[in-house]
Amino acid sequence: MPFLGDLATPALVIDAALLDANLRTMAAALPGARLRPHVKAHKCTALARRQAALGHRTFTCATIREVEGLVAAGLADDVLLANEVLDARRLGALDARVTVAVDSEETIEAAALGGVSAVLIDVNVGMPRCGCDPADAARLADHARARGVEVRGVMGYEGHAMLLPDRTQRTSLVANAMESLAAAHAAVGGDVVSSGGTGTFDLNTLATEIQAGSYALMDTAYAKLALPFRPALSLLGTVLSTSRAGHAVADVGSKALGMDHGPSAIDDADVWFFSDEHVTFAPHRPTRVGDRVRVRPAHVDPTMACHERVYLVDGDRVVDTWLIDLRGW
């Protein structure tokens, strides 16, 4: 295995000790099936295996490809696609226990026609995205059961609360959201109340299972929340160019980073702007061509999706290379 200095850049790296600490902290807080890790945050079956080894054998996915990849990796004891689909045939073809979110007659029909035998009723708990009106949940559950599909319970994502830095405000929004979800659950029945995420993992006390994913690797957006998880992911770059005007340029650009949460940060530097394959920045200390820089991603999920592989490192030593094998759709 090479050393960090041998890696061609841009190179995505995970600090093995920080990852392990994050995984163990969460496993202690939400053991076993109390956590349904969301693989959308890392898209990496090798990382999912670490989560499974710590006792989490149920997973959450955002795409059919993610579900297929977990099944192929033998990690599909109980997989939830926490998203609506209108063609469920690829899911129905899998030899695994797959549950899919539904929020309309059309998505229930897709599950039934596609051969998916279990659903959660997805309830809108405040964020304008998928999810039915809470008052409509019971009707949809009846409709699903009438179509021969098992209704395991409800799901509701309080995404509008997830990244609020103020914990009191976050707590209050979660409480409101879960009041809606509790009412829907009472009307729908079933054992499962699936909800939550990294930002609300210890605030959401209604959910029977929390769908957190970002906690494993973290990013600069979640770092503002004072959670017990530390940034384990960084993007290694090389300084390509310097100038007398005080800026430097490294080979990490917007094709290597999720940009939807704004620019990522560089240790000991002010970022000016990202281009496709470059970042222009003002370093706080003397910087020379060939120096390495560490970029701290603003949004972990799309950053992982930009790369084919990620290197697991212990100090300066690369201890493993993991394929980011759940990309695409």
Added chain:
Amino acid sequence: MPFLGDLATPALVIDAALLDANLRTMAAALPGARLRPHVKAHKCTALARRQAALGHRTFTCATIREVEGLVAAGLADDVLLANEVLDARRLGALDARVTVAVDSEETIEAAALGGVSAVLIDVNVGMPRCGCDPADAARLADHARARGVEVRGVMGYEGHAMLLPDRTQRTSLVANAMESLAAAHAAVGGDVVSSGGTGTFDLNTLATEIQAGSYALMDTAYAKLALPFRPALSLLGTVLSTSRAGHAVADVGSKALGMDHGPSAIDDADVWFFSDEHVTFAPHRPTRVGDRVRVRPAHVDPTMACHERVYLVDGDRVVDTWLIDLRGW
């Protein structure tokens, strides 16, 4: 071949007729080697083959992977890596005529050690990114020649002018930038003055070759410039969910779109926000679950880089599937 309605979404699609018109318009304006098409904009050797068929046999790349892919595809008569590298060994190992940009003694040394026999002196012409001080160009050229490397000329990218909607302003910035580049060229020598892009393809009259890429597929940012190229790329999505509150949700999110130029647009709708796998939007006309939507990417380059393949369509008919095979590094 299937029809558009058969494609699983999100699906990236190119309108074959619009692409062809864009390629022909550019080939008429800048025939043969007057255009050095930039493959960073599409990362697709099948599309590069179309450009080559219209007479452009020289290409521009932003990454080593792109150069390797063009060589493997037999499209490497004369490939320019218009970017600095500090380890050129992968380039030197290729059986092709490769030229690389240099802007420092370190990058010249990397070219010499890596076995790359030709360089362009990259000159900063106004945008704070790579490129040497114009006054330093002659010294670097001498240094390169002393290291046994051929100096073919200069390169300078007027990126700060590229997306300005006002043509007069764009013209003026290009003129200033090219004044610097002309001075550097006079001092450096060589036959090549490589510069420009889609936004300045007909304004940059100094350059011996224009490095345009976006013109082939276009995006909403370039669409504001009143250029003779039309948007040929769109991202097809499916409406997953609707609500009484007036918003709808489709399965096209920020993992399928470059987000660095802001949110992409949807025909006949107001976009509210993108999440990883969703867009929430207010449609201007009645919208039902299962309806298709067309997203117009805000930035073509990173959008192409999000996808494994793109579908070439003629009306509703899918006429070809192209691998986006130059992704990664």
